[in-house]
Amino acid sequence: MLTQTAPVLQFNRRDYDNALLLRLYRELLRPRLIEEKMLILLRQGKVSKWFSGIGQEAVAVGSTLALHADEYILPLHRNLGVFTGRQVPLGRLFAQWQGKATGFTQGRDRSFHFGSREHHIVGMISHLGPQLAVADGIALADVLDQAPRVTLAYSGDGGASEGDFHEALNVAAVWQLPVIFLVENNGYGLSTPSNEQFCCQSFVDKGPAYGMEAVQVDGNNVLDVYTCIAGLADDLRQRPRPVLVEALTFRMRGHEEASGTKYVPSELLEEWGRKDPVENYEKWLLAEGILSETGRAQVRESIKQEIEKAWQETEAAPAPVADAARELREMYAPEPVASSGSTNEQAATGNKQPETQDRRYVDAIREGLWQGMEQHPGLVLMGQDIAEYGGVFKVTEGFVAEFGKGRVRNTPLCESAVLGAGLGLAVRGRKSMVEMQFADFVTCGFNQIVNNLAKSYYRWGQPADVVVRLPTGAGTAAGPFHSQSTEAWFTHVPGLKVVYPSNPHDAKGLLLAALADPNPVLYFEHKLLYRSLSGPVPTAPYLTPIGQAALAQEGDELSIVTYGLGVHWALSACQELGARADILDLRTLLPWDSEAVARSVRKTGRLLVLHEDTLTGGLGGEIAAWVAEHCFSSLDAPVRRVGALDTAVPFAPQLEADFLPTQRLREAIKALRTY
Incomplete structure (x- = not known):
């Protein structure tokens, strides 16, 4: 029953007709009556929690x-x-x-x-x-x-x-x-009044x-x-x-x-x-x-x-039935069937050798991004200084002239907002690439990545079609905030994919694969490789499959599982020491290729896992644990891990050289060969 004879609030109907006024009434009343029902059910123990x-x-x-x-x-x-x-x-x-x-x-x-x-x-x-x-x-x-x-x-x-x-x-x-x-x-914010929230x-x-x-x-x-x-x-x-x-x-x-x-x-x-x-x-x-x-x-x-x-x-509705295989499968949106314009390289060329040109690592990334913009008209690039300036590493130089400022967008220093905007673009059916100026700065958008992008499809079927490019790594005397290896922060998060190319060929192919994938993909690119490494790269678009490792070198003495710059450290060390090693380039860190790791370990009987990231908590620990669990009978020696020191990345070149694991890698190879 109504407790007052007249309303306290003053209403102005303006020129609204009765139909609209009554529709507003019905829609205003519905949530109130639903809440009254839910509060009864809450007291009866039939509803577990309620936000009124x-x-x-x-x-x-x-x-x-x-x-x-x-x-x-x-x-x-x-x-x-x-x-x-x-x-x-x-x-x-x-x-x-x-x-x-x-x-x-x-x-x-x-x-x-x-x-x-x-x-x-x-x-x-x-x-x-x-x-x-x-x-x-x-x-x-x-x-x-x-x-x-x-x-x-x-x-x-x-x-x-x-x-x-x-x-x-x-x-x-x-x-x-x-x-x-x-x-x-x-x-109020819960119990905290406004005067304790803002001034x-x-x-x-x-x-x-x-x-x-x-x-x-x-x-x-x-x-x-x-x-x-x-x-x-x-x-x-x-x-x-x-x-x-x-x-x-x-x-x-x-x-x-x-x-x-x-x-x-x-x-x-x-x-x-x-x-x-x-x-x-x-x-x-x-x-x-x-x-x-x-x-x-x-x-x-x-x-x-x-x-x-x-x-x-x-x-009367059924409770969900637990199905581990279904849950794991539906953590990710299904990958699209490759189109003729961007396919797996082998499928696209058959037995013919594709036309290639020698490309620097940075140029392969640029070419992949350019072709991605051509293939996906809805793709939007966002990042600090990426428009007219071309980005601090000049990956997007010339993109504005070709694709326009609508699709190549300078952003404010708002990493979280820009990553969230990427999800919003996906809601409307567009793709986006968000460039972190340095991988270290991704901390400012961490929540968007691990809680919004990673969980969106699993929770309500909305793909988060976002690629995050992360210039990463040490070796340039850039100190603690421009040199960190941050990939392991994300390899623990279901719903994300994490790739890390070690060479120009994979740099282009993995980027095009990431852009084609409807899931959020973190694309790590090592700054030291940008202009120091070149190699043959097919001129046509192609996809390097996400989730598949590749052998950078074959051998029978030991297996070295690594990625990124670690591939080149391993190649150099094995050449110097005369070690016959399988050097397995993971290329994808989430999901990593456990079958390829197992094949190599069962062949050589010895495993060394190498990464630039600090040793404790790095991806190497996960791989070592998996091998110990699944390949124990094939091992002839304990699994060895080699990584950076468990410190921040130092600035001075002498300290940085000691921080990085290159010398410890050589010692570990020697010890593993003679075990």
């Missing part, structure tokens, strides 16, 4: 209904109204919350941690802020496609303290992307600092929210640019139910309780004669029946 949006429904409902159905929304915990407003089937939505097989993630994730391409929704991850950059990428794709659309991304007031908020707004402003950044300011008076103060408009709206007034977002969206479709919107609202329950609201002053709860978005709008509709008491009862009853039916479907 009671009190904030008008923000999600008003903004969702203001957009076109093909415009993407990136919601958060308390935006149930986005999903119901986009008419996501309740049975499937409830199944998602319950971890059922019929849910959007098939039991692999919970609550609103999912997306639906059918409904143009990109779900959140728990880190909150990274989703804002994904919105940038979606909007960038729309701009490049000349599609008059907007993208809407939500942030809480607490989440806006994250660096991802700054980066996403900065990139959107610099690139003039049509994104509406909607901050739901409910006064500005309101979020509209932040907009001018980014060079963007900022507006404030009553987040409990569904008509004001709808009018605000609809007006902005119409304008942004014609004049693309970002806008920051602050919706003032309040969360009437705990961050999640277990946390409660004891930290909230009772008078504040009472004040906002009087501003309840559902109750106030309902009163106004009744007072204006737009809704009758009979109509009110009918709407409520029909929604309750819909909820009950969906819940019964969910209870």
Whole structure:
């Protein structure tokens, strides 16, 4: 029953017809009644956890209904109204919350941690802020496609303290992307009040600092929210640019139910309780004669029946059946069938020798990237200084003149935002290549790679078609922050692929393979090899298969498994020592070619694993453990590992030479041969 005779909030119907006003009412009521049902089920122990949006429904409902159905929304915990407003089937939505097989993630994730391409929704991850950059990428794709659309991304007031908020707004402003950044300011980040989160008076103060408009709206007034977002969206479709919107609202329950609201002053709860978005709008509709008491009862009853039916479907839905092979397989998007324009080199040429030209390592990378741009019209290159300047290593020199600034984009110093934008481009069906100026700088985008890109396909079937190029390695006296070998940080992360070419031929072929692959691929390229190593490279496009190792040298005394610059160290050391070694170039570090390793070890009986990375925690430890487990009976000596010292990379050449494992490699070869 209604507790007040008149609404506290003031509603202006403008020129909206009754059909729209009643549609807003129904969509506002649905998430409230769903929540009331879920809270009962939570107390009954039938729902494990719940993040309540009671009190904030008008923000999600008003903004969702203001957009076109093909415009993407990136919601958060308390935006149930986005999903119901986009008419996501309740049975499937409830199944998602319950971890059922019929849910959007098939039991692999919970609550609103999912997306639906059918409904143009990109779900959140728990880190909150990274989703804002994904919105940038979606909007960038729309701009490049000349599609008059907007993208809407939500942030809480607490989440806006994250660096991802700054980066996403900065990139959107610099690139003039049509994104509406909607901050739901409910006064608290879990239990921490706003005055302990930020010092500005309101979020509209932040907009001018980014060079963007900022507006404030009553987040409990569904008509004001709808009018605000609809007006902005119409304008942004014609004049693309970002806008920051602050919706003032309040969360009437705990961050999640277990946390409660004891930290909230009772008078504040009472004040906002009087501003309840559902109750106030309902009163106004009744007072204006737009809704009758009979109509009110009918709407409520029909929604309750819909909820009950969906819940019964969910209870009857099957639980997921554990299938390890399926889980492993579906961690990655299926690789496409090679086209005639870019195939495996052997398949493309048959018995004929392909036409080749001598190329430096850096030129092979450049040629592969150039041909990739020709093969994939939707491919976008992003990185610091990669446009007119051509990148610090000149890999993209001349690309702007050929492909234009739309596809070859200088970026601000916002690694996280640019990587997130890569995922957004993939959502709209485009490919991207993101260049880290140095592999060391990837730390600033680590979360996007390991939590967004790596898990997207497994969680909700969205391929993350992004290649990250990482100039890596020591030997140039560049010190601790421009010389690190960072590949092992990522070989532990399912969903990623990691490649590391050691020669010009593979540099081109692996890059073209990475660009063709729909999964996120980290492409490590050693800086020392750029202009010091040349070799024959086919002029036509070709793919070097990801996941297949290659023998750089054959021998029968021992096996040296390595990659990158380590291949050349091993070749030099074996020549100097007269060692007859199988030198196996992994080429791909994730997934690494265990069959090729096993073949070599079973032939020679001795294994040395070599990498430039520091010894402890390097990929060599994984390979050594696997060989000990699977090839123990073939071993005639203990497995040896050789890597860099467990220190940061020193600057002085004398210290760097000692840091690198070249001399220790020779000692290990001698010891292994004579064991």
